[in-house]
Amino acid sequence: xxxxxxxxxxxxxxxxxxxxxxxxxxxxxxxxxxxxxxxxxxxxxxxxxxxxxxxxxxxxxxxxxxxxxxxxxxxxxxxxxxxxxxxxxxxxxxxxxxxxxxxxxxxxxxxxxxxxx
Amino acid sequence: xxxxxxxxxxxxxxxxxxxxxxxxxxxxxxxxxxxxxxxxxxxxxxxxxxxxxxxxxxxxxxxxxxxxxxxxxxxxxxxxxxxxxxxxxxxxxxxxxxxxxxxxxxxxxxxxxx
Numbered sequence: 001x002x003x004x005x006x007x008x009x010x011x012x013x014x015x016x017x018x019x020x021x022x023x024x025x026x027x028x029x030x031x032x033x034x035x036x037x038x039x040x041x042x043x044x045x046x047x048x049x050x051x052x053x054x055x056x057x058x059x060x061x062x063x064x065x066x067x068x069x070x071x072x073x074x075x076x077x078x079x080x081x082x083x084x085x086x087x088x089x090x091x092x093x094x095x096x097x098x099x100x101x102x103x104x105x106x107x108x109x110x111x112x113x114x115x116x117x
Numbered sequence: 118x119x120x121x122x123x124x125x126x127x128x129x130x131x132x133x134x135x136x137x138x139x140x141x142x143x144x145x146x147x148x149x150x151x152x153x154x155x156x157x158x159x160x161x162x163x164x165x166x167x168x169x170x171x172x173x174x175x176x177x178x179x180x181x182x183x184x185x186x187x188x189x190x191x192x193x194x195x196x197x198x199x200x201x202x203x204x205x206x207x208x209x210x211x212x213x214x215x216x217x218x219x220x221x222x223x224x225x226x227x228x229x230x231x
Contacts, residue, residue, distance in 0.1 A: 045222035
């Protein structure tokens, strides 16, 4: 069975602070994929990143960076110099092959980030 | 933009009535999914489809049925709505390959059962 844990339910930071959102996962599969999605107050789910289990290279995209560590089963997300527009619920998710050509996506419960001006 | 349209976007219905949510996609994606989102539970898979007339159950399929008669449309039906089915419903699409899969979501449908 797959499991994704986002221990931080809510985080508040002041604008321009850096913030890290934690994600810990469990899976028995050797090949799997990790994701982060953003859900702003408007409600849609926005895909941010996908990481393959065989690629532990960290990734940076503008103010966003992701740290993938298989040794600790973690896939943490850091926002540098946070902005009010970063206020949203962020979901970490895990996908592994479930047969019949399908990948099942398991979500964490989300971390609500509030960036205070 | 993954070309996904959900309808209706908002609906209030009474307990015991049937409800159908529609997901329409324009880019010929093979896989389509229905998820529900509830406070404290995150997103949970209801049903998914891997082709026309090919569907399978997800984690929380009880009380729901689906149909896919065309590639572009995936319907979710609540045969007899209950208050526990008040939720936000998301349709999603993907095209799995041997290199993995990325799932893109629609804008959501807010359903209230009173």
